[in-house]
Amino acid sequence: MFEILMIVALSLLSIAILLNIYRAVKGPSGADRVLALDAIGINLIAGSAVLSVLLHTHAFLDLILLVGILSFIGTIAFARFVERGVVIERKR
Amino acid sequence: MIPALFILFGVSMSLIGAIGLTRLPDVYTRSHAASKSATLGVLCTLIGTLLYFLISEGYFSIRLILGIFFVFLTSPVASHMIIRAAYRSRVPMAETSVQDDLQEYMRKKAGQAER
Numbered sequence: 001m002f003e004i005l006m007i008v009a010l011s012l013l014s015i016a017i018l019l020n021i022y023r024a025v026k027g028p029s030g031a032d033r034v035l036a037l038d039a040i041g042i043n044l045i046a047g048s049a050v051l052s053v054l055l056h057t058h059a060f061l062d063l064i065l066l067v068g069i070l071s072f073i074g075t076i077a078f079a080r081f082v083e084r085g086v087v088i089e090r091k092r
Numbered sequence: 093m094i095p096a097l098f099i100l101f102g103v104s105m106s107l108i109g110a111i112g113l114t115r116l117p118d119v120y121t122r123s124h125a126a127s128k129s130a131t132l133g134v135l136c137t138l139i140g141t142l143l144y145f146l147i148s149e150g151y152f153s154i155r156l157i158l159g160i161f162f163v164f165l166t167s168p169v170a171s172h173m174i175i176r177a178a179y180r181s182r183v184p185m186a187e188t189s190v191q192d193d194l195q196e197y198m199r200k201k202a203g204q205a206e207r
Contacts, residue, residue: 002096005096005099005100006096006099008100009099009100009103009137012103012104012106012107013103013106013107015107015110016103016106016107016109016110017110019110019111019113019114020110020113022114023113023114023122029119029178029183030181031119031174031175031177031178031181031183032119032122034174035113035119035122035123035126035171035174036113036126038126038167038170038171038174039109039110039113039126039130042106042130042131042133042134042163042167043106043110043130043134045134045138045159045163046102046103046106046133046134046137046138049099049137049138049140049141049156050099050103050137050141052141053095053099053140053141053144053145056148058145058151058153061153061155061156061159062155064138064155064156064159065155065158065159065162068159068162068163068166069162071170072162072166072167072169072170075170075173075174076170076173078174079170079173079174079176079177080173080177082174082177082178082181083176083177083180083181
């Protein structure tokens with residue numbers, strides 16, 4: 001019963017990721033794409049949590065923190081790139 | 093059974109956010125759908141995972157608590173940064189939107205900078 005519920009949760013998450021990929025491919029502006037990629041990262045965090053419940057293991061719990069940090073840094077870098085055209089500003 | 097309810101609620105919140113991200117008209121309303129519901133969804137899912145390991149094995153995961161705290165802290169910040177960049181690079185609003193209060197302020201500020 002529990003495993004069936006977890007498999008249903010994983011399928012719903014994969015449907016959500018597919019919808020986000022549609023927006024990331026189609027999105028009219030760059031900000032739409034960055035927004036969709038950020039949502040994909042957050043859904044991947046939820047997916048790894050559900051997978052670790054399904055497989056009864058603690059091994060994927062590190063992955064949650066790692067994917068969270070990487071997704072946040074990537075989103076901030078892309079936001080700066082959309083706003084100013086450069087990622088790292090050099091002041092002289 | 094409680095962890096399964098938490099996880100299913102969180103996952104359906106993520107799905108609702110993704111549907112909103114697909115169907116809403118412009119980038120600002122899409123951000124409204126994506127950031128709020130995705131944050132609530134992933135928080136409920138992670139709390140369900142924490143409760144599952146706590147109930148079934150008696151294992152309290154500090155890493156999971158750190159992950160919950162970090163996602164709760166950074167996800168609204170990231171969404172705010174993206175939307176600020178979108179407004180400043182003049183991504184157009186939907187044609188059905190009726191009010192833009194920030195535009196006058198930005199114009200006044202640009203006028204002050206020229207003077």
